[in-house]
Amino acid sequence: MDKVLGQSGTAAVLFHMKMTNNLPDPAEFHKKLLILFGVAGTLSLERAIVKDLLIRLNWALDLLNIQGSFDFDATMNKIVKGVKHDD
Amino acid sequence: MTTRKGLGMKPLTQGDRQTETSDSGRSDLAETRIATVLGLKQFMQGPINTLLIKGLAGTGKTIVALEILKAAGQGKGAYISSRVPKELLETHISAMKETLENQQFLDIRLENMTSVLDFVMQLTEPKKISTIVFDSWDGLAKELDQKERLRAEKTLMALANNSGAQLIFVSEEPGATTIDYLVDGILEVVRVEEQDRVVREFIIHKLRGTKIPQHKYIFTLLEGKFTFFGPYTIPDYSKTSKFARIPDIGESYSFGSGALDRLFGGIVPGSTLAVEYDQNVPYPALRAIELPPIINFLSMGRSAVLLPLPGANDEITGSILTKAVGKRAVRDRLRILNVLRASDLQTANLPKNATPKEIHEAVTNETIRLRKKSTDKTVLLVKSVSALENLFASDLDSLLEVTSQEIITLQQSHDAHILFLPKDSPIRSRILSMSSSYAKLFVRDGTVLMFGVKPYTGIYALQHLEDPTSPSLTQLV
Numbered sequence: 001m002d003k004v005l006g007q008s009g010t011a012a013v014l015f016h017m018k019m020t021n022n023l024p025d026p027a028e029f030h031k032k033l034l035i036l037f038g039v040a041g042t043l044s045l046e047r048a049i050v051k052d053l054l055i056r057l058n059w060a061l062d063l064l065n066i067q068g069s070f071d072f073d074a075t076m077n078k079i080v081k082g083v084k085h086d087d
Numbered sequence: 088m089t090t091r092k093g094l095g096m097k098p099l100t101q102g103d104r105q106t107e108t109s110d111s112g113r114s115d116l117a118e119t120r121i122a123t124v125l126g127l128k129q130f131m132q133g134p135i136n137t138l139l140i141k142g143l144a145g146t147g148k149t150i151v152a153l154e155i156l157k158a159a160g161q162g163k164g165a166y167i168s169s170r171v172p173k174e175l176l177e178t179h180i181s182a183m184k185e186t187l188e189n190q191q192f193l194d195i196r197l198e199n200m201t202s203v204l205d206f207v208m209q210l211t212e213p214k215k216i217s218t219i220v221f222d223s224w225d226g227l228a229k230e231l232d233q234k235e236r237l238r239a240e241k242t243l244m245a246l247a248n249n250s251g252a253q254l255i256f257v258s259e260e261p262g263a264t265t266i267d268y269l270v271d272g273i274l275e276v277v278r279v280e281e282q283d284r285v286v287r288e289f290i291i292h293k294l295r296g297t298k299i300p301q302h303k304y305i306f307t308l309l310e311g312k313f314t315f316f317g318p319y320t321i322p323d324y325s326k327t328s329k330f331a332r333i334p335d336i337g338e339s340y341s342f343g344s345g346a347l348d349r350l351f352g353g354i355v356p357g358s359t360l361a362v363e364y365d366q367n368v369p370y371p372a373l374r375a376i377e378l379p380p381i382i383n384f385l386s387m388g389r390s391a392v393l394l395p396l397p398g399a400n401d402e403i404t405g406s407i408l409t410k411a412v413g414k415r416a417v418r419d420r421l422r423i424l425n426v427l428r429a430s431d432l433q434t435a436n437l438p439k440n441a442t443p444k445e446i447h448e449a450v451t452n453e454t455i456r457l458r459k460k461s462t463d464k465t466v467l468l469v470k471s472v473s474a475l476e477n478l479f480a481s482d483l484d485s486l487l488e489v490t491s492q493e494i495i496t497l498q499q500s501h502d503a504h505i506l507f508l509p510k511d512s513p514i515r516s517r518i519l520s521m522s523s524s525y526a527k528l529f530v531r532d533g534t535v536l537m538f539g540v541k542p543y544t545g546i547y548a549l550q551h552l553e554d555p556t557s558p559s560l561t562q563l564v
Binding site: 002003004005006007008009011012013015016035036037038041 | 200201202203208234235238242246249
């Protein structure tokens with residue numbers, strides 16, 4: 001997210017959402033992002049987060065369909081399951 | 088004619104508006120608010136979410152931002168200061184104290200960008216705050232590297248778009264920065280020197296989705312408030328009403344206008360005032376200097392002679408004067424002699440190709456005739472040099488000679504004399520050297536500006552706010 005909002009922006013968002021300690025719950029995170037940035041802003045941020053995760057995990061970008069609107073919660077759950085499966 | 092201050096007259100000051108009105112009971116200070124006239128009302132209503140106000144130190148950026156904040160409504164705005172604490176800002180701009188009291192004030196001088204962005208989220212999330220001012224934005228953003236700055240700015244744009252809050256960034260960075268490309272509107276405020284006097288100007292560089300009829304405007308910070316001037320508008324002469332005469336100011340004659348009296352201190356008997364004007368000064372603006380003294384002279388039972396400017400409509404002039412002072416005064420104690428009109432030359436018994444001397448004699452005869460009808464035997468002579476120059480282009484020396492004689496004669500008889508002189512007049516310097524006082528009129532950004540060279544005065548914007556025949560002068564500070 002810091003590639004879009006910058007380090008200050010990301011820190012501010014997480015601080016504002018009171019999500020600085022643990023990894024946030026994707027559904028809860030999605031809801032809070034919606035309040036701050038609306039549908040379009042949230043979609044852009046969530047897509048950036050997923051893309052960044054896929055790159056870090058060395059997964060193909062087309063593995064998950066994140067074009068257009070997508071379910072952030074479901075996508076994140078798929079990634080978590082995939083990571084566990086890989087382990 | 089010498090004009091002077093003193094004799095119990097107060098110069099036009101910042102306090103004039105609250106404490107003084109002219110004798111005819113009208114205020115001379117314009118109050119034209121940015122948000123209601125400039126299209127910034129549209130800014131307050133929607134299409135512009137983010138605005139950058141830029142300019143060097145001391146140009147008036149903070150006042151412009153506070154004016155917009157004020158328009159947001161009580162409790163609906165927030166001022167985020169990275170420069171000064173609230174108490175100091177209230178001292179610097181006392182006229183805006185109420186605005187600052189009515190809105191949230193966040194002092195972020197010792198905060199970092201993360202805290203500031205969090206503040207903005209706290210303010211915008213409940214959607215109660217409609218306008219947030221960052222003064223100054225670069226004071227905060229300069230602490231970040233270029234990429235981080237751009238990302239923080241993008242975060243703010245996204246927050247503004249979603250919440251509907253309008254963000255106003257105040258900046259002292261003269262060049263284009265990352266935020267220039269992101270914001271919906273850019274205003275620049277500048278101080279320019281005009282004839283050795285400071286004039287403030289604001290420039291609209293962009294206002295997305297808003298029609299910009301004019302890009303540059305003159306403004307003043309008189310009384311610590313932002314007041315801008317639209318282009319000069321011709322007054323509605325149908326609203327001319329009966330004039331309430333303004334008595335003499337000590338030994339001086341009144342100009343017939345509180346604003347002009349405050350500026351020049353009245354007309355000293357026997358003096359000559361030269362009014363120099365640029366060719367783009369609209370005639371009605373000149374008329375605002377030309378007619379009030381004539382109207383007041385006639386109202387006081389005195390007489391006047393007018394040699395109008397080329398292109399003047401004598402019927403309009405006659406109609407205005409009749410409405411102001413009545414038919415009888417105009418008929419009995421005023422002579423309008425249009426030297427460019429054959430019929431006027433005929434009634435003055437002048438040949439078609441009259442010489443400057445012959446015209447001078449005709450004016451002298453009219454002055455003598457009207458002097459007898461004047462209650463105190465004084466006469467006002469208002470004369471266009473331009474009309475005579477056009478007529479005697481090949482014999483300007485003779486024109487100068489008779490003008491000089493005229494000035495001496497009027498001086499001895501304690502009359503008043505006003506000469507209208509185009510800026511490019513070939514006899515300008517000679518006329519000015521003979522004049523006891525000297526005022527200049529010119530146009531900048533569509534606004535008619537006026538100041539006294541002799542005596543030295545500040546610079547003023549000329550408008551017609553209430554009385555169409557009289558000028559309203561607002562000082563540019």
